[in-house]
Amino acid sequence: MSDEQVIGIVAAVIRDVQGRVLMVRKRGATVWQQPGGKRDADDLNDLHTIARELHEELGCTMHEKGARWIGRFSAPAANEPGHVVEAEVYEVKADGPFEAQAEIEGVCWIDPAALGDMPIARLSREFILPAVAATPVVMHPQD
Ligand SMILES: Nc1nc2c([nH]c(=O)n2[C@H]2C[C@H](O)[C@@H](COP(=O)(O)OP(=O)(O)OP(=O)(O)O)O2)c(=O)[nH]1
DSSP states (O other): OOOOEEEEEEEEEOBOTTOOEEEEEETTOOSBBOSEEEOOTTOSSHHHHHHHHHHHHHOOEEOSSOOEEEEEEEEEOSSSTTEEEEEEEEEOOEESOOOOOTTEEEEEEEOTTOOTTOOBOHIIIIIIHHHHHTSOOOOOTTO
């Protein structure tokens, strides 16, 4: 038995044409993580949660088409000691510009195959970004 509390979230992977991945940093946090967050009672489904969070955090609009489920991953939560985060992760397309808003303080693009020693939340460093690095960037004509 573990005393660790589980936080359910939905997280987004957004890639540019070079395959780099958009990361965000919350106010007061040192680590970079995927945009996304906890589900709200009003959310219709996980893609709705992502669309809402992307709009709140980055002011961008998610495309209805082109979403791809990457997986469900779990790791110690970045900003809440003693908690474990369990994330449903989707790659989605969205229209920029991507601008830090609300509780987001920083936005950057990283190469998922070359993370170096950048401070990155464990969920992203150990699970999400390796999964993304193993997948080629697919650009559809309608994107
Ligand atoms: N959004 C997000 N949260 C992550 C990731 N990795 C990770 O450990 N977490 C942790 C950070 C927080 O402890 C928790 C999510 O909280 P959050 O603060 O992003 O969610 P939220 O926007 O809905 O939060 P709130 O306003 O209700 O506080 O999960 C990630 O890649 N994306």
